[in-house]
Amino acid sequence: MSLHILVTGGAGYIGSHVCVALLEGGYQVTVIDNFSNSHPEALERVAKLGGGAVTLIEADLADEGSIDFIRQQVAERPVHGAIHLAGLKAVGESVAKPALYYHTNINATLNLIEIMGAVGSNTIVFSSSATVYGEGNKNPLTEAAVSYAPTNPYGRTKYYNENILRDLYISNNDWRIANLRYFNPVGAHPSGLIGEDPQGTPNNLFPYIAQVAVGRREKLSVFGGDYPTRDGSGVRDYIHVQDLASGHVAALQFLHNQQEGCTADVNLGTGKGVSVFEAISAFERVSSRAIPFEVTARRPGDLAEVYADVTLARQLFDWEAKYDLEQMCADHWRWQMQNPSGYNG
Ligand code: UDP
Numbered sequence: 001m002s003l004h005i006l007v008t009g010g011a012g013y014i015g016s017h018v019c020v021a022l023l024e025g026g027y028q029v030t031v032i033d034n035f036s037n038s039h040p041e042a043l044e045r046v047a048k049l050g051g052g053a054v055t056l057i058e059a060d061l062a063d064e065g066s067i068d069f070i071r072q073q074v075a076e077r078p079v080h081g082a083i084h085l086a087g088l089k090a091v092g093e094s095v096a097k098p099a100l101y102y103h104t105n106i107n108a109t110l111n112l113i114e115i116m117g118a119v120g121s122n123t124i125v126f127s128s129s130a131t132v133y134g135e136g137n138k139n140p141l142t143e144a145a146v147s148y149a150p151t152n153p154y155g156r157t158k159y160y161n162e163n164i165l166r167d168l169y170i171s172n173n174d175w176r177i178a179n180l181r182y183f184n185p186v187g188a189h190p191s192g193l194i195g196e197d198p199q200g201t202p203n204n205l206f207p208y209i210a211q212v213a214v215g216r217r218e219k220l221s222v223f224g225g226d227y228p229t230r231d232g233s234g235v236r237d238y239i240h241v242q243d244l245a246s247g248h249v250a251a252l253q254f255l256h257n258q259q260e261g262c263t264a265d266v267n268l269g270t271g272k273g274v275s276v277f278e279a280i281s282a283f284e285r286v287s288s289r290a291i292p293f294e295v296t297a298r299r300p301g302d303l304a305e306v307y308a309d310v311t312l313a314r315q316l317f318d319w320e321a322k323y324d325l326e327q328m329c330a331d332h333w334r335w336q337m338q339n340p341s342g343y344n345g
Contacts, residue, residue, distance in 0.1 A: 004028040004077050005252065008061055008112060009086035010054070011038035013196040014127065014185055014244060016046050018083055020194070021245035023050025030077070032070060032086065034060040037199060039343035045193040061086045062107040071115050081123030081176075081255065083248055084112055087157070090203055091131075091301070094154035105157035109164055122261065123176040125251045128162050130183045130237075130267065130306060131155035139273070140309035143181070143265045151301050162265065169263040176255035176262055183237035183269030183308050185244050187328040188335035195335030196241075197342030205279060206238070206328075210336040213289040220291055222276050224298035229305055233276035233295075237269040237307035240323035240331070244268055250317035269308030270321040279325070286329040 005022055009015045010031030015038070022029050023046070031043060031054055043054050057073045059066040087105040088094065094101040109126070116124065133141050134149035150156045162179040169175040186206040188195030202208045211217045225232040247268040255262070274282075280291050313319050323331075 002026050002028050003080040003256075004030065006030050006032060006074065006079055006082040008032045008082065008084045008108065009038070009127070011035060011040065011042045012085060014182075014241060015085045016042045016194045017189060017241045017245040018085070018248045019043075019046045019054055020050045020189065021249050023052040023054070025249050028052075028077075030055040030057060030074070032057045032059060032061055034058065036060070037088070039197060041343040042194055042197075049189060049191060049193060061111050062104045064107070064111070067111050067114065070111075071118050074115055075119050079116070079119050079121040081121060081125070081252055082112060082116060083125045083127070083252065084109065085127040087127070089154065091152050091154045092203060094157075095152055098153040101153045101157055106160060106164070109161045113164075113168060122174050123252070123255050124165060125178045125180060125248055125255070126161060126165055128179045128181045128265070129155065129158045130181050130269070130308065132159045132162060132181060135303060139305055139307050140271060141267065141306065142309040143267060143312055166263055169261060172261075174261045176258060177264070178251040178255055179263075179265045180247065180251060181265065181267045182244060183239050183267070183306070185241045186238045187240040187242065187323065187331040189242065190331050190334070192331075192334040192338040195332070195339065197339070205236075205276060206332055209280060209283050209291055210332055212291050213283060213287045213333065214336050214340055216340070218292065220280070220293040221296040222280075222293050223296060223302060225295035227298070227304040229275055231275050231277045234302055235273040235275050235305040235307065237272060238274050238279070238325065238328055239269050239321050240328045242331075243270075243321040243323055247313065247317065247319050250319035254317050264316060266313050266316060267308040267310055268313060268321075269310055271308055271310040273305055273307040274325055282325045283329045283333070286326060287333045
């Protein structure tokens with residue numbers, strides 16, 4: 001019998017790649033999504049790539065009024081776990097609308113817990129973020145990094161959700177919880193059929209670079225050229241979204257293989273830092289396009305350098321990232337070229 005996994009936010013950037021990886025791994029997949037920042041077309045393409053159907057529950061997981069409906073739908077089949085990605089993710093917007101972020105991201109988690117309890121399933125893989133580490137830690141960041149002071153409401157929702165799930169395990173040791181702390185997901189499925197489809201002006205580096213390369217935007221602003229890094233620009237640990245997706249499947253397998261309940265906080269990154277200038281050069285090489293840029297002021301809240309210690313993921317999940325920067329750029333570029341306006345055209 002194949003295992004049945006709920007994927008909240010399954011139509012989104014990371015969710016769609018996770019769904020394909022699950023289908024390829026022989027899992028049955030049910031997506032809960034309200035398409036607030038995603039497109040139904042993504043799920044059509046997931047089914048094509050994964051060679052299997054995806055059941056959709058179109059609903060807002062953060063909405064109290066939708067819980068009965070979702071629970072009824074979920075209860076129609078046995079559930080063997082959830083991968084919880086539903087939530088809002090724009091740092092700047094979270095500063096402007098903190099209540100919206102707390103309401104949406106925390107309620108989605110609380111409602112998922114209630115639904116999982118009601119259907120008798122105790123396995124949750126949570127989409128957390130390296131942003132939980134906040135400032136003042138030493139690279140590479142280990143899971144035990146000490147500061148744990150996220151610098152914005154978005155990061156705090158990730159931090160609180162991790163703690164909610166940990167408290168859940170403390171209340172009942174049958175729960176199996178993995179908080180996956182993503183570094184910087186980039187790239188796309190090598191088919192070019194699914195990828196990141198940001199609404200409006202992209203906040204993140206790679207989507208912005210890709211839109212400059214394709215001619216949708218004039219030039220990139222490099223936020224800060226005077227950081228104490230090797231070339232003055234910010235350094236991050238970019239991870240191919242395909243690696244991230246396989247990391248979720250590995251986490252799920254780890255939780256299912258445990259004799260007892262457990263909780264684990266695990267970094268998903270490559271362990272390597274890449275600067276903004278290095279990312280620009282790699283993208284230019286791969287796309288054969290020039291990326292005009294201008295160095296501007298630092299973006300408030302940005303850290304100079306962030307990269308992961310990836311030892312724990314290797315130990316617990318027998319997983320490590322395998323795609324390099326060239327591959328990340330090549331796949332991101334293919335997606336951008338094939339879908340210049342995202343899923344809308
Ligand atoms: N960045 C930049 N220009 C942009 C977007 C990002 O120079 O238009 C830099 C940013 O300062 C950071 C890196 O690129 O050093 C990654 O930023 P991103 O927003 O993608 O991820 P973050 O690490 O901030 O979550």
